[in-house]
Amino acid sequence: QSALTQPRSVSGSPGQSVTISCTGTSSDVGGYNYVSWYQQHPGKAPKLMIYDVSKRPSGVPDRFSGSKSGNTASLTISGLQAEDEADYYCCSYAGSRGVFGTGTKVTVL
Amino acid sequence: EVQLVESGGGLVQPGRSLRLSCAASGFTFDDYAMHWVRQAPGKGLEWVSGISWNSGSIGYADSVKGRFTISRDNAKNSLYLQMNSLRAEDTALYYCAKDTRIAVAVAQFDYWGQGTLVTVSS
16 A cells, blocks of 8 residues: 655745646556545644545635546646645545555745 | 544553544534544654445555454444554554545545544553
8 A cells, every 4th residue: 555656845936836746556546536635734634625636625726726647646736825835645545445645845935 | 514523542552552533513424434544743644444424334554454443323423443452653643534425435535623642652
């Protein structure tokens, strides 16, 4: 049960776009359309940002978007804002279990 | 308003047991799958275990299989995690989380509790 692979960090200036990748296998990301993304600020519980690969929960800004191609899912933050600085984790269903990504720190320069 | 409140964490010696509880409110508890997710200090998130609405489908991470048992009591709107043979590497903040899907567990979490800290140390 290896964790999904994410870049350790990404950064961008306010207003720019950043994309975080999440690479798994055909047994998880590639096999199901149940990929989700979470934002976590220090000392806080994670918050759902994207589910079912590309759906946004109510209240999540449309600057956040998700996609998937093969065994790799992606989260794109457009129009980066200071409050987007946080850790981001992907998660995939893998048949009776879940598997998280290694996590990515997003820094707003 | 959906609320998930974990309890039962604390300091425990290696090899001992602990039972975590999660009290749910604000939604129809017996409609949804539920999960436990943990986060070791300074580390990433790790899915621990999930249970379907009727306890008919249960899954565990390899790291806890055979030592941890998830259960639920729909009459009490409560989720549990029985943790036996605890190890130092089980030290973490344990979150209770609600699945996005009715009935089945697809490991997507739309509501989280604030977590309960488990520390395994002699």
